[in-house]
Amino acid sequence: MARTPVxxxxxxxxxxxxxxxxIDPWRPxxxxxxxxxxxxxxxxxxxxxxxxxxxxxxxxxRLGEIRAEGIAFGxxxxxxxxxxxxxxxxxxxxxxxxxxxxxxxVWVASGDYKLVDDGFTEPFAPVKCHHFIxxxxxxxxxxxxxxxxxxxxxxxxxxxxxxAAGKTAFLGAYALGKAQRLLSMLDPQIGPILTHxxxxxxxxxxxxxxxxxxxxxxxxxxxxxKDHPGAIVVSPPSALGSKWARRFGxxxxxxxSGWMALRGVRRRRAGDRGFVISDHADWSGLLTAIKDTxxxxxxxxxxYTDVFTRYLNENGWQAQVIPTQFEGEALESGxxx
Amino acid sequence: MKRFAALFNxxxxxxxxxxxxxxxxxYFSDATDADRLWxxxxxxxxxxxxxxxxxxxxxxxxxxxxxxxxxxxxxYAIVGDLAxxxxxxxxxxxxxxxxxxxxxxxxxxxxxxxxxxxxxAFVLAAWAALGGTERFLFNKLITGGFRVGISQKLMTRALxxxxxxxxxxxxxRLMGNWHPDDTTWHALIEAADASADxxxxxxxxxxxxxEDGPESLGDPDHWRAEWKWDGIRGQLIxxxxxxxxxxxGEELMTDRFPELARTIDHLPPGTVLDGELLVWLPGSDTPAxxxxxxxxxxRKTVPKKLLAEAPVVLHAYDLLEWQGEDIRHHPFATRRxxxxxxxxxxxxxxxxxxxxxxxFGSWADLATHRAAARDAQAExxxxxxxxxxxxxxxxxxxxxxxxxxxxxxxxxMIYAQSGSGRRANxxxxxxxxxxxxxxxxxxxxxxxxxxxxxxxxxxxxVRKNTLERFGPVRKVTPHHVFEIAFEGIQPSPxxxxxxxxxxxxxxxWRQDKPLQEANTLDDLNEMLRQYG
Numbered sequence: 001m002a003r004t005p006v007x008x009x010x011x012x013x014x015x016x017x018x019x020x021x022x023i024d025p026w027r028p029x030x031x032x033x034x035x036x037x038x039x040x041x042x043x044x045x046x047x048x049x050x051x052x053x054x055x056x057x058x059x060x061x062r063l064g065e066i067r068a069e070g071i072a073f074g075x076x077x078x079x080x081x082x083x084x085x086x087x088x089x090x091x092x093x094x095x096x097x098x099x100x101x102x103x104x105x106v107w108v109a110s111g112d113y114k115l116v117d118d119g120f121t122e123p124f125a126p127v128k129c130h131h132f133i134x135x136x137x138x139x140x141x142x143x144x145x146x147x148x149x150x151x152x153x154x155x156x157x158x159x160x161x162x163x164a165a166g167k168t169a170f171l172g173a174y175a176l177g178k179a180q181r182l183l184s185m186l187d188p189q190i191g192p193i194l195t196h197x198x199x200x201x202x203x204x205x206x207x208x209x210x211x212x213x214x215x216x217x218x219x220x221x222x223x224x225x226k227d228h229p230g231a232i233v234v235s236p237p238s239a240l241g242s243k244w245a246r247r248f249g250x251x252x253x254x255x256x257s258g259w260m261a262l263r264g265v266r267r268r269r270a271g272d273r274g275f276v277i278s279d280h281a282d283w284s285g286l287l288t289a290i291k292d293t294x295x296x297x298x299x300x301x302x303x304y305t306d307v308f309t310r311y312l313n314e315n316g317w318q319a320q321v322i323p324t325q326f327e328g329e330a331l332e333s334g335x336x337x
Numbered sequence: 338m339k340r341f342a343a344l345f346n347x348x349x350x351x352x353x354x355x356x357x358x359x360x361x362x363x364y365f366s367d368a369t370d371a372d373r374l375w376x377x378x379x380x381x382x383x384x385x386x387x388x389x390x391x392x393x394x395x396x397x398x399x400x401x402x403x404x405x406x407x408x409x410x411x412x413y414a415i416v417g418d419l420a421x422x423x424x425x426x427x428x429x430x431x432x433x434x435x436x437x438x439x440x441x442x443x444x445x446x447x448x449x450x451x452x453x454x455x456x457x458a459f460v461l462a463a464w465a466a467l468g469g470t471e472r473f474l475f476n477k478l479i480t481g482g483f484r485v486g487i488s489q490k491l492m493t494r495a496l497x498x499x500x501x502x503x504x505x506x507x508x509x510r511l512m513g514n515w516h517p518d519d520t521t522w523h524a525l526i527e528a529a530d531a532s533a534d535x536x537x538x539x540x541x542x543x544x545x546x547x548e549d550g551p552e553s554l555g556d557p558d559h560w561r562a563e564w565k566w567d568g569i570r571g572q573l574i575x576x577x578x579x580x581x582x583x584x585x586g587e588e589l590m591t592d593r594f595p596e597l598a599r600t601i602d603h604l605p606p607g608t609v610l611d612g613e614l615l616v617w618l619p620g621s622d623t624p625a626x627x628x629x630x631x632x633x634x635x636r637k638t639v640p641k642k643l644l645a646e647a648p649v650v651l652h653a654y655d656l657l658e659w660q661g662e663d664i665r666h667h668p669f670a671t672r673r674x675x676x677x678x679x680x681x682x683x684x685x686x687x688x689x690x691x692x693x694x695x696x697f698g699s700w701a702d703l704a705t706h707r708a709a710a711r712d713a714q715a716e717x718x719x720x721x722x723x724x725x726x727x728x729x730x731x732x733x734x735x736x737x738x739x740x741x742x743x744x745x746x747x748x749x750m751i752y753a754q755s756g757s758g759r760r761a762n763x764x765x766x767x768x769x770x771x772x773x774x775x776x777x778x779x780x781x782x783x784x785x786x787x788x789x790x791x792x793x794x795x796x797x798x799v800r801k802n803t804l805e806r807f808g809p810v811r812k813v814t815p816h817h818v819f820e821i822a823f824e825g826i827q828p829s830p831x832x833x834x835x836x837x838x839x840x841x842x843x844x845x846w847r848q849d850k851p852l853q854e855a856n857t858l859d860d861l862n863e864m865l866r867q868y869g
Contacts, residue, residue, distance in 0.1 A: 140408075140411070140412045140415060141402055141404050141408060141409075141412055141425075141426045142412045142415075142416055142422060142425035142426055143425075144425070144428075144429055146429060146431075150431070259761075259762060261425065262416060262421075262758075262761050263349070263418065263421055263473075263758075264416070264417055264418070264757070264758030264759035264760070264761060265759060265761055265762065266350075267349070267486075267759055268759040268760070268789075271352075272350060272351060272352070273350055274350075304415075306806060306808065306809070307408065307411045307412075310407075311404075311405075311408055314405065321806075323803065325800070325801060327797075327800075
């Protein structure tokens with residue numbers, strides 16, 4: 001008789017019958033294990049939350065009063081009939097792949113991940129398993145990320161050029177993860193680093209938990225731009241070109257995202273520059289991650305799911321598309337990245 | 338290639354006109370003659386003769402990238418640009434190359450003479466040597482189509498800045514049938530006699546749409562009105578005993594309209610007319626629909642049968658050159674009087690007719706004429722100021738198109754497909770249906786008309802409401818009603834609904850409208866009966 005799978009895919013989200021819990025559910029449930037704090041993975045309304053210690057502060061900041069418990073990376077825990085542990089996913093600080101084992105069968109739900117060590121987030125750690133649940137946000141061979149130091153050099157060069165021309169450089173990025181990674185890539189020698197309020201709040205949470213970020217100045221309504229010549233302003237994309245931004249006078253704007261690899265998308269964004277950098281794995285990153293798990297069964301939850309799944313099936317894996325409500329790297333709206 | 342790639346990046350990255358013009362002007366000031374001639378050619382849609390087929394390019398790129406061909410094709414469908422897809426799937430290469438644009442073009446041209454294995458070796462070596470933008474541009478030299486946001490207007494402005502010559506003269510010099518293989522920078526831009534090429538057209542003057550009524554245009558006495566035809570804008574050139582037909586897209590279409598050869602018998606050499614190419618059957622009061630014309634445009638050589646079934650007649654509305662003299666600076670009223678004189682004695686079966694002017698006393702009077710445009714198979718009216726010169730390009734003020742309001746129907750979205758290129762990560766291509774009893778019958782697709790914010794909203798909705806997937810197409814829950822606007826409706830046996838729409842687009846997302854209140858197939862058939 002066929003056993004019940006360790007993890008199943010329900011209309012509430014990914015469910016573990018043996019432990020009676022969900023992973024990153026999109027509807028209110030009693031018990032939720034959360035891979036990371038982005039809005040499409042950590043939603044409000046759950047009876048209780050379990051996430052890594054490093055992921056919790058941001059979740060509390062965003063979700064308000066929640067019943068939540070922290071767990072260390074690598075720490076084993078028994079929930080009902082399931083053995084559970086959390087392992088670094090390299091996506092944003094605190095982000096985890098969740099390993100679930102029942103009777104010797106191992107599943108890993110990876111949430112969002114990247115393999116590149118950004119020098120900032122706990123680096124991705126491959127976890128051996130039989131069944132691997134993966135994203136495929138950038139699951140096409142046209143997405144290949146350049147080394148982070150090359151992108152950092154491009155951004156700093158652009159900033160220095162703006163500063164030399166008497167312009168303020170506006171760099172758009174999402175408030176949790178990408179923004180702090182970009183901050184850590186900036187060269188403070190070039191000039192002052194200012195931040196939008198939406199981002200500074202997340203910075204404060206992350207600094208409190210011990211992450212090192214360069215010195216930033218919160219660009220409040222009272223701040224006089226003239227006091228900060230040659231500045232770069234890191235802000236949410238929605239603030240680019242806003243009234244708040246315009247008072248800085250002559251400026252250029254740039255947007256940092258994996259989507260900037262595509263010329264058409266870059267042009268639609270209509271900023272001055274697009275930098276190709278993402279907290280999701282590129283084509284080769286996805287394939288490496290999948291190979292390293294040793295898993296034969298792959299479940300593709302979001303992104304270019306059809307194309308990526310077909311490729312996996314043609315190359316020896318048993319892969320299938322699992323429709324979910326995860327969003328991957330949003331280009332325009334929301335906080336999901 | 339490095340210099341050209343730097344120019345391309347500056348232009349491509351910026352949305353500011355002055356930045357683009359400055360970058361181009363700098364380039365035109367100091368690039369070699371050969372490079373700047375090719376740059377003008379490439380940015381105006383000319384390219385070296387294709388030395389490698391795109392089929393081979395795809396195969397070689399997939400092979401080099403170590404991916405199956407279908408995956409390359411799927412990626413191409415999402416990226417939307419072959420040259421870019423190839424540049425992206427190949428292993429990244431940060432290197433840069435000092436050989437000039439002209440060098441690469443010359444090498445590519447040489448490929449026509451060598452066998453395929455050598456061609457392949459050359460292309461693979463180029464891909465390995467060129468990184469980033471340079472690799473993309475190399476591919477563009479083969480595939481063509483530099484869509485870089487450089488209009489003819491920007492190019493002439495930059496050239497004017499670099500050479501000190503007037504923009505209008507440069508605009509005229511850049512028109513027509515030239516190719517870098519047969520000319521030089523000096524001959525094209527600087528030489529005294531720029532009219533050596535008998536086929537060279539004048540830049541078209543383009544009208545803006547009139548958003549509100551014409552009352553803001555002032556005294557109606559200063560204006561002339563004509564039908565705005567639903568055909569193809571064309572320029573007919575009669576010079577040196579020959580005739581040439583140019584489309585507004587600057588395509589030489591002479592061979593597609595052999596019936597216009599007879600115009601040589603009716604008008605003297607040294608005549609250039611601006612008008613509308615229309616299929617117009619003998620004895621008919623109105624032109625045939627655009628569909629009939631489409632059958633003609635599609636054929637490079639026209640079979641006799643089609644020539645008889647769909648005869649094209651040029652309806653002339655302006656005279657640009659008369660007795661060998663450029664008269665574009667004369668007032669429209671003067672040019673029009675000359676045109677009417679020239680066309681006075683045309684026989685009834687001539688492939689050329691005067692496009693009539695519509696007399697009117699007041700704007701209210703003109704509005705009545707506009708309301709009758711559909712009966713005349715016209716899209717609306719053109720308004721031209723009587724004292725206006727014939728300008729180059731799209732300029733506000735003297736010419737306006739006052740189109741009819743489109744036809745509209747409320748329809749249900751049933752399929753969605755993601756876009757490509759600029760819209761690679763959004764669902765933008767939708768199929769719409771109307772009710773037939775309890776069934777939804779698809780009748781049109783539409784891609785445009787929503788704001789970016791609306792596309793994002795519908796994209797999020799599609800992700801959560803997919804019923805079935807067929808490759809890139811998703812069947813979605815019938816729920817959303819959209820008002821579809823279109824310019825015309827025709828019977829079409831190829832479509833399940835039996836109709837084909839002209840220029841359908843989404844006018845409004847009717848979030849207020851319940852699903853059951855969308856229109857029906859009967860409504861659509863009634864529109865077909867009335868307007869088809």
